[in-house]
Amino acid sequence: MEQFENRYTIMERKKAERTAAAMRRDSLPDQQRKVWSEAACTAAADWLESRNTRSFMIYTSFRSELDTQRLIEWGWHNGLKVIVPRCLFQERSMELFAIDDWQELKPGAYGILEPDPTQARMLDIDKEVPEVVFVPGLAFDRKGGRLGYGGGYYDRFHDRLALIFSDGKADFPPWIGLGYEAQWVKAVTMELHDARIDAVITERGFKKTLPK
Numbered sequence: 001m002e003q004f005e006n007r008y009t010i011m012e013r014k015k016a017e018r019t020a021a022a023m024r025r026d027s028l029p030d031q032q033r034k035v036w037s038e039a040a041c042t043a044a045a046d047w048l049e050s051r052n053t054r055s056f057m058i059y060t061s062f063r064s065e066l067d068t069q070r071l072i073e074w075g076w077h078n079g080l081k082v083i084v085p086r087c088l089f090q091e092r093s094m095e096l097f098a099i100d101d102w103q104e105l106k107p108g109a110y111g112i113l114e115p116d117p118t119q120a121r122m123l124d125i126d127k128e129v130p131e132v133v134f135v136p137g138l139a140f141d142r143k144g145g146r147l148g149y150g151g152g153y154y155d156r157f158h159d160r161l162a163l164i165f166s167d168g169k170a171d172f173p174p175w176i177g178l179g180y181e182a183q184w185v186k187a188v189t190m191e192l193h194d195a196r197i198d199a200v201i202t203e204r205g206f207k208k209t210l211p212k
């Protein structure tokens with residue numbers, strides 16, 4: 001019975017799901033990934049434009065992830081504030097920076113391109129919160145489940161924002177998965193601390209997830 005499953009088996013299950021999802025994503029042909037990444041970036045840009053968004057948080061891609069380069073550059077060209085996280089490995093937390101140019105980034109934890117703190121402007125997230133947060137993932141499900149690499153970075157960041165928004169004065173920023181259509185799965189194993197995503201944008205466009 002699922003409700004009696006202990007944490008160890010849940011972790012094992014997530015690990016198996018991660019391995020399978022990473023293998024599936026890695027096996028997508030390079031050329032397809034490139035075309036789908038561009039289509040998804042266009043869909044994301046259209047969606048941001050439709051809601052008049054002025055700032056967004058975005059990951060810089062590694063491994064076979066959906067390539068966000070076009071979306072980042074679209075943000076610069078259209079005067080949006082482009083916010084990129086930097087991993088603090090020891091705490092498994094992230095700090096945010098406003099980025100205007102690729103030169104402000106350098107390889108950091110896990111080899112992911114990250115803001116160079118000597119060049120980029122760090123944000124005080126109590127005062128400057130992204131209007132939209134794009135979230136990377138290995139797999140997504142229709143109910144907003146998301147499987148990450150297991151660092152808990154985005155879940156912890158979600159908790160931090162929840163504190164900031166707990167006074168109810170403003171709406172929590174939309175939490176949007178960005179990935180390939182091939183990353184949909186029937187159900188991602190979720191735990192209580194896992195933040196659900198509100199929608200996923202793929203090469204086929206924007207799709208809201210269903211309530212839990």
Ligand SMILES: Nc1nc2c(c(=O)[nH]1)N(C=O)[C@@H](CNc1ccc(C(=O)N[C@@H](CCC(=O)O)C(=O)O)cc1)CN2
Nearest residue numbers: 059060061062087110112136137148149150151153154
């Ligand atoms: N582009 C991007 N940036 C991101 C994330 C992401 O998924 N994509 N993350 C999303 O949160 C965070 C980084 N999280 C990561 C967590 C673990 C590993 C990693 O290499 N894990 C090992 C397995 C370690 C183990 O055995 O437990 C591996 O996959 O080989 C990489 C990134 C923050 N930045």
Ligand SMILES: Nc1ncnc2c1ncn2[C@@H]1O[C@H](COP(=O)(O)OP(=O)(O)OP(=O)(O)O)[C@@H](O)[C@H]1O
Nearest residue numbers: 014147148149150151152153154155156159193194
């Ligand atoms: N909000 C949180 N506060 C404290 N610890 C957390 C939080 N969220 C996750 N963790 C811990 O982080 C670890 C990884 O969590 P999980 O498997 O949910 O990561 P993930 O969502 O796949 O990773 P990521 O968000 O980095 O992509 C777990 O050990 C979990 O207990």
